[in-house]
Amino acid sequence: MSKGIAVRNSTKRLSDIPLSVLDLAPIVVGGTPSNSFRNSLDLAQLAFASHFSPDNKLSALKLYRSSFRPSEVLDAPYAMVCVNVIAADNDEKARWLATSMEQQFLNLVRGRPGQLNPPVENMDELWTEYEKAAVKQQLRYTFTGGPETVKEQLESFLDATQADEIMINAQIFDHQARQRSYEIVSQIVS
Known part of the structure; x- marks a missing residue:
């Protein structure tokens, strides 16, 4: 080609x-x-x-x-x-949903890539402090929260980058929650 x-x-x-x-x-x-x-x-x-x-x-x-x-x-x-965006109706639910992506990156840090896992209540039970720092470093442009939180994060990012366009990635285990995340982002930018 x-x-x-x-x-x-x-x-x-x-x-x-x-x-x-x-x-x-x-x-x-x-x-x-x-x-x-x-x-x-x-x-x-x-x-x-x-x-x-x-x-x-x-x-x-x-x-x-x-x-x-x-x-x-x-x-x-x-x-x-x-950028990664994990949006939900409130900050707490979004943080919980984001644990799927955190697990995915934790597995990459450990050299064991695999499928996206369901969210967990406490990531501190899964990772060491070193692993947590490595994952957070890789995911620092992940915007997580309810509509207002994500809106503030995206606006700040756009101000810093002056990007003409943002592509959104949402590594969310539950399909309906992923769709809802995209709906929230769509409402924020429209």
Whole structure:
């Protein structure tokens, strides 16, 4: 596949659609400012993965904006940043729901990736202080709470990053609670 996107459809497992047909600007997805990242900054929009790779976010955004050169694809820099949001009707329920994602990252710290687990009442029964610090470091751009709390967190994040767009990830075990989280975020931003 070259200069296109792969999509699944009902007749073929994978098909190649040229970007020119879709009129989409390419997106560079980055978690760290590597050489390939730097070399492609002027060609595309930037999507930064701060939902699992929070380090260097601000420096990557600054580098992208300062290195950007207008092209036929994109006339101005456009930055999207992905964050985790665990929203619920109140802060307490959101914190409880967030323990599923904390367990998932704890398992990554331990070198045992796996499926998302149900929430637990007390994470301190599962992790050491070192593991807790490692997980909290990786999840520091996770916004957790009721509608007002999440709204304040998202506004603060937007002020700091000046992102053009935020992509929301919600690692929530219960499907209905995940849908509710997205509904709350939708109400906040509309």
